[in-house]
Every structure is written in structure tokens, then in C-alpha cells.
Amino acid sequence: MLLVLALVAVIWGMGALAGMPVRLRWILVVCLWLAVVLAQLVLPEGNGLRLATGGSAALWLMVGAAVVLVLAYRAGLRWLKARAHVAEEVAPEGPFRDAELTRYARHIILREVGGPGQVKLKRAKVLVIGAGGLGSPAIMYLGAAGVGVIGVVDDDTVDASNLQRQIIHHDGDIGRAKVQSAADRVRALNPFVEFRPYQRRLAEAEAEALFAEYDLILDGTDNFETRYLANRVAVALGKPLISGALTQWEGQLSVFDPARGGPCYRCIFPEAPAPGLAPSCAEAGVIGPLPGVLGSMMAVEAVKAITGAGAVLRGEMLIYDALWGETRKIGLKPRADCPDCQGRGLAASAGGA
Numbered sequence: 001m002l003l004v005l006a007l008v009a010v011i012w013g014m015g016a017l018a019g020m021p022v023r024l025r026w027i028l029v030v031c032l033w034l035a036v037v038l039a040q041l042v043l044p045e046g047n048g049l050r051l052a053t054g055g056s057a058a059l060w061l062m063v064g065a066a067v068v069l070v071l072a073y074r075a076g077l078r079w080l081k082a083r084a085h086v087a088e089e090v091a092p093e094g095p096f097r098d099a100e101l102t103r104y105a106r107h108i109i110l111r112e113v114g115g116p117g118q119v120k121l122k123r124a125k126v127l128v129i130g131a132g133g134l135g136s137p138a139i140m141y142l143g144a145a146g147v148g149v150i151g152v153v154d155d156d157t158v159d160a161s162n163l164q165r166q167i168i169h170h171d172g173d174i175g176r177a178k179v180q181s182a183a184d185r186v187r188a189l190n191p192f193v194e195f196r197p198y199q200r201r202l203a204e205a206e207a208e209a210l211f212a213e214y215d216l217i218l219d220g221t222d223n224f225e226t227r228y229l230a231n232r233v234a235v236a237l238g239k240p241l242i243s244g245a246l247t248q249w250e251g252q253l254s255v256f257d258p259a260r261g262g263p264c265y266r267c268i269f270p271e272a273p274a275p276g277l278a279p280s281c282a283e284a285g286v287i288g289p290l291p292g293v294l295g296s297m298m299a300v301e302a303v304k305a306i307t308g309a310g311a312v313l314r315g316e317m318l319i320y321d322a323l324w325g326e327t328r329k330i331g332l333k334p335r336a337d338c339p340d341c342q343g344r345g346l347a348a349s350a351g352g353a
Contacts, residue, residue, distance in 0.1 A: 117307035133291030134220030141299035224272035
């Protein structure tokens, strides 16, 4: 073994004196290593050359593996340093501050979101109709996820009966406007998000101008009049509408988006049910965590729609039965005679095909 080490030293020293490139010296050393291993494998046991070069191929194979590991480790360090250097140069000009990069780190390392997806979230504008049971978790998770602008429309005030499920509001908020209470929570949760409160009921006269400012609409209301209004305006502007509904122990969720091949809300629910057939939470009751589950799902669908991750619930409705722990999906199709979208989803599907 000493003979081989001496030969390595000679190769390295003579190469240095002759001005030989380091890469070429390494090639000569590797050739020497290969010759020694070959000699150990080919020459008979007890041969003088084998004994002079260690007497075992296993020893030299372990040496070679160790050298490869060291070189790989050093190469990895150089790569990481280079990436860190590039990040330091780019960060000041990028869309995120250092604090935001830390905040959204778990998103950025997700393959389906990554840096580009987080940039899309930061640049997105989402309007949430209703800061109640469904709106509460949806608003909080959209804020935590880094959606750049969140608008919330609600004319209601916080009541003690809301606090069993509307987790964005606190006991001290009783009597306050829900949009102001929600604004306080989101701003405390994520100061990098812009929150726009609209303390009023969604009205026909202003709905189109309001929707036009946003990329995506979340409907968490509890009355059909507002649902149909939101659907008409979203369809007219080509905005995706994420709609959730619940009662007692069961909830449902879908993404209505005729501009991209799906049905609209009115394709599935042509008319409001007769009075008494769809009682409100105040009339029928609702289990407290259920709005949290459905509202969080609405936020997930919004994040997916914005970033392009996965497949949103377009043309599908997810139904969750909390009492029995069951989840199922049903397919939804556009209707050609729909008064709101006139079967635009059918045309979009045909065009995409």
C-alpha cells in the first residue's frame, strides 16, 4: 500500500512541477487506482505485485468509495453555496421579503405550489361573500396562505350565537361589524395581506363593479337570493365561483366555472327551494366544526384554482356527512337552457376537446 501512496505522491509532485492541470493529475491517479484494483483481481494470490500493493482489492475499493463520497460532498456544498449566493442577489428584487419567505416556506417546498405558485397567491385577489360560518375559516386560511388581496362583503354584526362556529370572531367582538372583526384577525395573522372590508349586503347595482376587481369569488352566504345574484355576475364576468353550503351535519362544495367547461350554480339549482325545505342554521341548527371543515375546503379549492395545483371541483360536487364520517362526490353537467350561463360550460367543454 505504501508503494501505491508513494506513486500517487510522485504523480502529484511531478505534475505540479511540470505545470500539469489538476484535472489531468486526478485522471492519472484514477488510472493508477484502476490498475491496482485490476492487479488485485487478476493476479494470483501471493503474487509479489499484489502483496506490494496491499494484497486485497476490497481495501482499494473502499478507498475509492470514500474518495467518491468526499468529492460528492464537496460538490454538493459548492452547489448549495452557489444557490445561496444567487438567492442573496435575487431576493431584494423579488416579490417577497425575507419574513415572507420564512412564513410561506412550507408552500414553497411543495412541488405543486413552489415559488411560482406563491407568487400567484401574492398577486391574487379573492372576494369572499359572507364572514360567517363558511367565510370565517376560508378567510383565515386565505390570509395565512398569502393571498395578496382579500375582500369580504357582509352587512351583519357579531352575535353571541355566532361564536359556536364562526371562529374568526371573538367574545369581545359581539355587536361589532363582522367585516371589521374579520379584518382585525387577518391583519394580526398576516400583515403582508391587504384586507378590504365591505360592510354592506351584496347588491345588484354594485355587484358587477365589485366582482370585476377580483380574480375569484367565494360564496359562503346562507340565502338563495344572494347566491343567485353572485352566480349571475360571476358568469357574466367569467369569474370562478366557489360555493359552499351546509345544514345540521352535512355540507356540500363545488367550483362553478362555465368559462372553463363547468356548470354554473343555476345549472344545478334552477330554482330556490320552497320555504321550509332548506332551513337556515338558525332554524335547523348546525354542528360547530362543520363550517370549519367546509370553509377550509373552500380555501383549498381557491388556492388550487389560483396556483394551478391539482384539479379543482369543477363539474363535481363534494358532499360531506359529518355525522357518519362519509364523503362522496357526484358529477355535475351544464344545462343548455340555463338562464344564467346559457350552456356556456357545454361550449367551453366542446372547444377544449
